[in-house]
Amino acid sequence: MPKIKTPTMSDVARLTGFSSMTVSRALRADTSTSDETRLKILDAADKLGYVLDGTAAGLSSRKTGFVAVIIPSINNANFAFTVRGLTEGLRNSGLQVLLGYTDYKMDEEERLVKTLLTRRPEALVITGGVHTERCRQYLYSSGVPIVEMWDSPPSPIDHVVGFSNARAGRIMARHLYDQGYRKIGFIGGDTDSDIRGADRRRGFVETISDFGLGTDRLWQSDQPVLTMAGGAKAMHELLDQYPDTDAVMCASDLSAFGAMMTCQKRGLTIPDDIAIAGFGAYDISANALPEITTIDVGARGIGTQVAEVIKSSLADKTHSKDPANIDIPTRLIVRKSTAG
Amino acid sequence: MPKIKTPTMSDVARLTGFSSMTVSRALRADTSTSDETRLKILDAADKLGYVLDGTAAGLSSRKTGFVAVIIPSINNANFAFTVRGLTEGLRNSGLQVLLGYTDYKMDEEERLVKTLLTRRPEALVITGGVHTERCRQYLYSSGVPIVEMWDSPPSPIDHVVGFSNARAGRIMARHLYDQGYRKIGFIGGDTDSDIRGADRRRGFVETISDFGLGTDRLWQSDQPVLTMAGGAKAMHELLDQYPDTDAVMCASDLSAFGAMMTCQKRGLTIPDDIAIAGFGAYDISANALPEITTIDVGARGIGTQVAEVIKSSLADKTHSKDPANIDIPTRLIVRKSTAG
């Protein structure tokens, strides 16, 4: 590694004979120089291996080009798709995603918000609508547009692009009921960490309760159950206690798959002996055997919409518009695993 | 959103009566002030809702605290684990991961390297050892430590934390041979985008060729085949052409799972009629029925090691040490899907 000092704009300026201001202009798209000088400058910059210092540019222009994005987990296809949608939606605006993940921990989220605000993002996107008080405080006083996504918070901080997770639970409960199932269980974690999973559970329980069905087949844990192994284990326990369960909704397709494997290991046929439903329209639900009924919220589309909200919010100099509140439709995908 | 100007260090300084230099010192761990003033300053900063401007701090100290990390896909559990290991390994050093993904495209990688260098990272981590010429140029002249990971490049740019993908292919080929399979196929993409998958294929082909087996059962595509659906489709085509195939290695556990589903749909029993092996030790391989034989490279551990390499490289002021070249062991996990 040669430890040569990185060239700066002044170096390019010196080489071309222009002032560094002209160099700055030549390197940016929205500013004007004559074509001739621009070419000369680009050429010299290339020759020197000049790379713009975004740190300095951001400090000076008060525009860092960062959009901070906070998701619960980086190892989750749904959030990954949202980030993709976001990244691509922002690319043409020259905005770059600065990603952080919380591991489904609220205090980690708070820490992360603080760290990310340090980078002076032009907007901040956060997953869910429940945060620590101090975290809300940081967000409120950040002075940049905030987007809460993947949820439908009762009192949003600013913009929202999400959906009601409770509604998703209700939709699935109704579907299972419509298919004729009456001994329906749920597998999912508790309230403190996977808040959205817990909301789905709540909607689910409300609905089967409305239908007059028992709500005792609710498996739960103090950890989020969003993994295959977690779903598999939970299903064992549920079946041990309630062997006659005829349908189960899981908080995620991954746990649904695990649960289905458990059933198959125990010699149960899906859906004849027991129906399984998931959430999230992960790859696995479309490729498992049998295919698993799920709910699609268009994870990528959420990202795309968030990008639009951010762009329009940043373009709106007057701050006249009301915060956006976009409701993403939740689409039930009926597959063989619940073919009553 | 109240559009109040964000407070700066001078504001904190004014409020406390100290100079902004003292404020700066009080806010950092490695610098000294008296306990009394530090408390006063922290208190005032809290009251004002002051958040450090990392942009300015980075410009001034020439240390941004960023580590740029480039992975092929954000929607991949293996790379996600590596990023986790990396993030956690760097956390206590105050370094933050700035993540980008290439979608397995070399020109996108080049673009990304340039964009990320703009942010003046203190180190840059990149997946794989094959890059465009211009990209190598950027990396060489960046002046920061570079780590290539997940591969074992013949001529490394700087540090390496990886393994030989060809070796992984060889290990699996030998395993299948040892289990008694003789009509062995491979499902995977081509060289241009999933380079590491192609390397595994190469090692695989070499080995079965050494064993005197035919190398005609090689399914391939001009796209990387790393998805369940891709594996499922490929397996159909492979079986149509070579119905007597008795074992298949796939470039990824995901395609292996898809392939296995295809076999089951066609009435084939795993492993009695046909064996299936994957790569990557994804969750699915441990939870599928039957469980899928795979190769684990300890994705998280790669991240941890990369973090160590970076930390020691940044600590080494004299640049006396040679670049690290860490070989990650590839561990074969034998499961039921190849229980000959």
Add this chain to the structure above:
DNA sequence: CTAGTTTTTGTTACCGATAACAATATCCCT
């Protein structure tokens, strides 16, 4: 050809922090 307009380039003053050095204040020991 000249005044007015537009285009292109330059000058100066920051953006918000920290490094490096300087100046006090405090401490400790003989």
Add this chain to the structure above:
DNA sequence: AGGGATATTGTTATCGGTAACAAAAACTAG
């Protein structure tokens, strides 16, 4: 008590760009 060492705080310059304004050059039209 005095002098050197140490701890604490302040001053100044600077990091590498860009905004805002100013000036020079090129163009336009009457």
